[in-house]
Amino acid sequence: MSIPLPGKPVRGSKTGKPIMALLDLLGRTWALGIIWHLSQGPATFRELQQRCEKISPTLLNTRLKELKALQLIATQDQGYLLTQQGLSLFKIICPLGEWSKQWALAV
Amino acid sequence: MSIPLPGKPVRGSKTGKPIMALLDLLGRTWALGIIWHLSQGPATFRELQQRCEKISPTLLNTRLKELKALQLIATQDQGYLLTQQGLSLFKIICPLGEWSKQWALAV
DNA sequence: TCACTTGCTACTAAAACTGTAGCAGAGTAC
DNA sequence: GTACTCTGCTACAGTTTTAGTAGCAAGTGA
Numbered sequence: 001m002s003i004p005l006p007g008k009p010v011r012g013s014k015t016g017k018p019i020m021a022l023l024d025l026l027g028r029t030w031a032l033g034i035i036w037h038l039s040q041g042p043a044t045f046r047e048l049q050q051r052c053e054k055i056s057p058t059l060l061n062t063r064l065k066e067l068k069a070l071q072l073i074a075t076q077d078q079g080y081l082l083t084q085q086g087l088s089l090f091k092i093i094c095p096l097g098e099w100s101k102q103w104a105l106a107v
Numbered sequence: 108m109s110i111p112l113p114g115k116p117v118r119g120s121k122t123g124k125p126i127m128a129l130l131d132l133l134g135r136t137w138a139l140g141i142i143w144h145l146s147q148g149p150a151t152f153r154e155l156q157q158r159c160e161k162i163s164p165t166l167l168n169t170r171l172k173e174l175k176a177l178q179l180i181a182t183q184d185q186g187y188l189l190t191q192q193g194l195s196l197f198k199i200i201c202p203l204g205e206w207s208k209q210w211a212l213a214v
Numbered sequence: 215t216c217a218c219t220t221g222c223t224a225c226t227a228a229a230a231c232t233g234t235a236g237c238a239g240a241g242t243a244c
Numbered sequence: 245g246t247a248c249t250c251t252g253c254t255a256c257a258g259t260t261t262t263a264g265t266a267g268c269a270a271g272t273g274a
Contacts, residue, residue: 006211006214012136012137012159012160013161014160014161015160018207018211019203019204020140022206023139023140023143026134028134028230029118029134030231032130032134033119045252046251052119053122054119054120054121055119055232056233056234058231058253059231060253061254062230070210085210085213088206092200092202096126099195100125104113107113108260135261136230136262151220151221152220153219161264165264166261168222168223216274218271218273219271219273220270220272221268222269223269225266226264226265227263229261230262231260232258232259233259235254238254239251239252239253240249242247242248242250243246243249244245
């Protein structure tokens with residue numbers, strides 16, 4: 001799957017609007033999950049695999065490359081970690097944790 | 108694909124944590140997109156199809172059923188619209204619009 | 215009754231994801 | 245130096261999901 005660059009047509013939208021690229025990216029299996037789990041701190045490849053419970057290494061690597069190309073994550077000695085960009089994105093979606101608890105009560 | 112009920116094991120997590128169900132749901136193609144486009148106001152099936160540019164009716168209907176079962180959207184005379192739950196979820200992800208614009212400048 | 219719209223299903227092809235096995239390189243341990 | 249372990253990652257076959265197109269049944273209005 002090609003990397004959803006803002007400004008370019010993406011899966012489901014030819015307009016090139018950044019939000020559509022973002023929705024394409026976040027709509028891919030495990031993309032949100034990886035960001036979520038990485039917010040707990042840096043992790044090696046295998047550590048991340050464990051945090052994600054059941055992700056296949058194939059897919060994990062694919063997503064990591066995408067997220068890296070889009071500058072949401074980076075690699076360092078510690079392994080993978082969120083960049084400033086990635087962190088600011090996480091801050092937005094962070095409230096989903098609390099929201100989902102309320103939601104669970106209602107559904 | 109089965110509906111990701113909070114409290115139940117979902118794609119990628121057996122823990123049943125609500126957040127994992129939510130991440131599963133939002134990680135499905137077009138789920139976020141549908142919520143996003145519905146936030147612009149109620150829409151009929153075909154209207155929604157157009158807003159989403161390139162979604163296939165098969166998938167649109169599948170996602171609508173899921174979102175309905177999870178009480179994020181509902182149907183009325185006007186067609187489909189966000190429920191209170193859906194609206195409160197949208198309020199969380201709404202800042203993604205602005206964020207993506209900043210991101211577009213950086214990538 | 216005939217045209218027209220709407221919500222939606224059927225069906226096939228294409229793309230994405232899973233699951234398992236395992237390789238190459240780096241770091242100890244002896 | 246060589247055996248052992250751990251790591252990041254790739255290969256590949258099989259399954260599941262999504263795309264894309266066609267079109268049907270029900271409702272509306274003329």
